[in-house]
Amino acid sequence: METTAALTGLRCTDCGEDFDPEAATHQCPDCGGILDPTYDLDAVATDRETLESRSFSGIARYADLLPFPAETLVTMDEGATPLVSAPDFAERLGVDQVLLKDEGRNPTGSFKDRGAALAVTAASEHGAETVALPSAGNAGQAASAYAARAGLDAEVFVPSRAVFDTKAMINVHGGEMTVVGGRLDDAVAAFRDAITEEDWYSVATFETPYRHEGKKTMFYEIAEQCEWESPDHVVYPTGGGVGLVGMAKAARELQELGWIDDGPAFHAAQATGCAPIVEAFEAGRAEHEPVEHPDTICGGIEVADPGASRLVLDAVRESGGTAVATPDDEILGAAVDIAQTAGIEMGATCGAAASGALELADSGAFDGDETVVLVNTATGNKESDILRSHLMSQGI
Numbered sequence: 097m098e099t100t101a102a103l104t105g106l107r108c109t110d111c112g113e114d115f116d117p118e119a120a121t122h123q124c125p126d127c128g129g130i131l132d133p134t135y136d137l138d139a140v141a142t143d144r145e146t147l148e149s150r151s152f153s154g155i156a157r158y159a160d161l162l163p164f165p166a167e168t169l170v171t172m173d174e175g176a177t178p179l180v181s182a183p184d185f186a187e188r189l190g191v192d193q194v195l196l197k198d199e200g201r202n203p204t205g206s207f208k209d210r211g212a213a214l215a216v217t218a219a220s221e222h223g224a225e226t227v228a229l230p231s232a233g234n235a236g237q238a239a240s241a242y243a244a245r246a247g248l249d250a251e252v253f254v255p256s257r258a259v260f261d262t263k264a265m266i267n268v269h270g271g272e273m274t275v276v277g278g279r280l281d282d283a284v285a286a287f288r289d290a291i292t293e294e295d296w297y298s299v300a301t302f303e304t305p306y307r308h309e310g311k312k313t314m315f316y317e318i319a320e321q322c323e324w325e326s327p328d329h330v331v332y333p334t335g336g337g338v339g340l341v342g343m344a345k346a347a348r349e350l351q352e353l354g355w356i357d358d359g360p361a362f363h364a365a366q367a368t369g370c371a372p373i374v375e376a377f378e379a380g381r382a383e384h385e386p387v388e389h390p391d392t393i394c395g396g397i398e399v400a401d402p403g404a405s406r407l408v409l410d411a412v413r414e415s416g417g418t419a420v421a422t423p424d425d426e427i428l429g430a431a432v433d434i435a436q437t438a439g440i441e442m443g444a445t446c447g448a449a450a451s452g453a454l455e456l457a458d459s460g461a462f463d464g465d466e467t468v469v470l471v472n473t474a475t476g477n478k479e480s481d482i483l484r485s486h487l488m489s490q491g492i
């Protein structure tokens with residue numbers, strides 16, 4: 097298995113033990129904790145000037161800060177998504193600038209491609225034949241696409257309520273799909289049952305050490321696009337928190353490298369109908385308590401039992417951020433607002449970042465001169481029926 101010069105190994109986020117990525121493929125062999133890639137940042141050969149001299153293309157341009165060298169990456173030039181201004185929304189929030197990181201412009205229409213690129217690279221390097229995962233839809237679509245590219249099979253477990261587009265595209269990419277009645281938790285349970293019987297390589301979130309690692313690139317890009325001056329706030333539609341944990345790690349690395357002075361405050365935005373991170377944040381707890389009856393139309397963030405909540409809450413608190421929940425009608429309303437004022441097709445789920453930012457503004461979180469980044473984790477196209485139905489509920 098070929099790794100980059102800077103990668104030093106995988107560290108367990110629970111017991112602190114270090115492992116060789118050749119041998120440790122998933123969770124901690126000692127305690128079952130989440131493994132996290134570690135680096136010797138002195139061994140990073142790239143600097144800001146070198147990056148700026150390269151064209152702003154996919155995630156491979158940051159390969160020195162990733163586990164696998166550019167030559168072995170299973171990549172479709174995912175990443176390099178634009179950071180687009182939304183001036184009307186900035187006025188609504190009462191801040192200097194709102195920038196949308198438009199992850200809808202990825203190969204399969206969501207930021208899940210960044211994690212899939214690294215996780216499928218690892219699977220391929222470990223000699224896997226079949227990758228498998230439970231997914232609310234987007235991650236399964238991304239894994240199927242990257243597996244196809246790497247010549248691997250994909251087994252995806254989705255809940256019946258996953259949106260039609262993602263289910264269709266899993267099959268179009270040649271993935272095997274098991275549709276499980278109910279919600280994400282039911283798909284997770286069916287996946288766990290099935291994988292014990294099969295020789296599948298799990299690319300489930302936080303089971304592979306590489307999906308959150310791939311999401312680091314989202315913040316590398318944001319920092320570079322802001323000319324190495326971090327935005328003040330990043331608001332992120334949070335389910336399992338994979339993207340937030342990855343971005344917060346990237347911000348720490350960039351500070352350690354001396355490429356940025358300060359990191360942003362990372363805010364976790366959830367839907368009121370499923371907000372375990374917000375509940376734990378507000379109660380001052382280190383970990384979440386599972387939500388018994390999750391209920392939100394935003395499938396991408398309906399994660400009732402986020403296994404890495406400790407890492408998410410740590411990242412939010414260390415960055416000086418907060419956690420905020422808003423109801424579905426406000427989430428969909430905010431996504432439509434962005435579509436009608438900024439033109440950007442915001443996913444229904446992603447509207448939580450916009451409505452969450454409005455809630456933060458109401459609670460006095462902003463002074464007036466800040467730059468606020470909203471992460472549009474997926475294209476509005478995939479959830480057009482949900483967005484359109486919201487208009488219908490208003491008689492439009």
Ligand SMILES: *Cc1c(COP(=O)(O)O)cnc(C)c1O
Pocket residue numbers: 206208234235333334335336337338339340396397443445446473474
């Ligand atoms: C997966 C997903 C999320 C949540 O991602 P996490 O990093 O697990 O919190 C948010 N939005 C969309 C569109 C998603 O597909």
Ligand SMILES: [Zn+2]
Pocket residue numbers: 108109110111112113124125126127128129
């Ligand atoms: Zn451990």
